[in-house]
Amino acid sequence: MTGQPAPLISLDPSNLKPESTALFLDFDxxxxxxxxxxxxxxxxxxxxDILRRLERSTQGALAIVTGRPIDHIDRFLAPLYLPVAGVHGLERRTARGTRSAVAIDEKGFGALKRKLKAFADANPGLLFETKRGSxxxxxxxxxxxxxxxxAAVHAALDGHSGLHILSGKMVIEIKAGEATKADAIAAxxxxxxxxxxxxxxxxxxxxxxxAFREVARSEGIxxxxxxxxxxxxxxxxxxxxFRAWLARLADCFDSQLLTEQGL
Ligand SMILES: [Mg+2]
Incomplete structure (x- = not known):
């Protein structure tokens, strides 16, 4: 980490170009x-509507990069159908619509699921969720x-290899495979x-x-x-x-394209 990030308001959308920007957005x-x-x-x-305009002005260079499965994103954004990296990079749908999934070994997941489901059942209010590889x-x-x-997750994981713990906001997750959001953006x-x-x-x-570090390597934002x-x-x-800033970005991209077209 190098110092404090600048406030987003200081990032002027008019300095970005629709034809040379690739947008990757987390969901939740x-x-x-x-x-x-x-x-x-x-x-x-x-x-x-803003996402739809950004997808159009960037000629499709807009992808969602999320911990959720791809199908969830399609449901929330319908009728938009965007490129998506799901489950922290374990699955991906390209701009051409080709879907791929990282090979994962879910051996041992059955026992883990039983242990953690029992823990969730014993503690009302906890939500137990399973996805492919997570x-x-x-x-x-x-x-x-x-x-x-x-503690329950660490105890359940004891003795299992090839699995990773991800601690997010109000969630702790066990994930199979080495894929990350950064890998998905690189792909x-x-x-x-x-x-x-x-x-x-x-x-x-x-x-x-x-993923922040990944885009920094390509001098991204x-x-x-x-x-x-x-x-x-x-x-x-x-x-x-952030959504207000995205709206400004969409306006900027649309007006740059209109100017180019001489309208
Ligand atoms: Mg998020």
Whole structure:
């Protein structure tokens, strides 16, 4: 980390060009406000419209990079159908619509699931979630159980190899495989329409820090949403402020294209 990030307001969208910018956006806590239950989130219709305009002005160089499965994102953003990296890079859908998934070894997941489900069942308010290659315990409704949930996860994981613990906002997750959000962004950047552009990634959680460092390597722009130590170069105070900035970016990109077309 090198010092404090600059306020996002100081990043003037008119300095960015739609034809040379590649947008990578986290979902929860970045585009969508965090809700009591992961299924209860929603994206404002106006934000979906902004994403649609950004997708069009960048000629498709806009991807969602999230811890959720790809199908969740499609459901929340419908009818938008964007390139997505899901489950922290374990699965990916390219701009051409090709879907791929990192090979993972879920051996031992059955026993882990049983142990952690039993822990969640014994502690009402905890939410137990399974995805391909991942098991998550959400404690947003029982924040006082953060330490107990972490202890349960570490105890359950004892003796298992090839699995990683990700601690996010009000969630602790066990993930198989080595893939990260940073890997997913690197993979997108090798493909059209992202290739050769300057990456911009925005995210809110500690699990986004790898991706902030990844875009820094390509002289990209990184934006942290909310408080907390970060390697990002800019900070937005919250989702509202970030969505407002995205709206300015969409306006800027649209007007640059109109100017180019002589309209
Ligand atoms: Mg997030």
């Amino acid at each position: 806590g970045t585009l969508a406000d965090i809700a009591e239950h992961p299924d209860a989130v929603s994206v404002p219709a106006v934000t979906c 098991i998550a315990l959400h404690y947003r409704q029982r924040p006082e159980l953060a330490d107990a949930a972490a 997108f950047m090798k493909e059209l329409p992202f290739r050769g552009r300057r990456p911009l990634f925005a995210g809110d959680d500690v699990t986004d820090e790898d 990184s934006i942290k949403i909310g408080s907390g130590t970060t390697a990002a170069s800019f900070r937005s105070e919250g989702t509202d402020a």
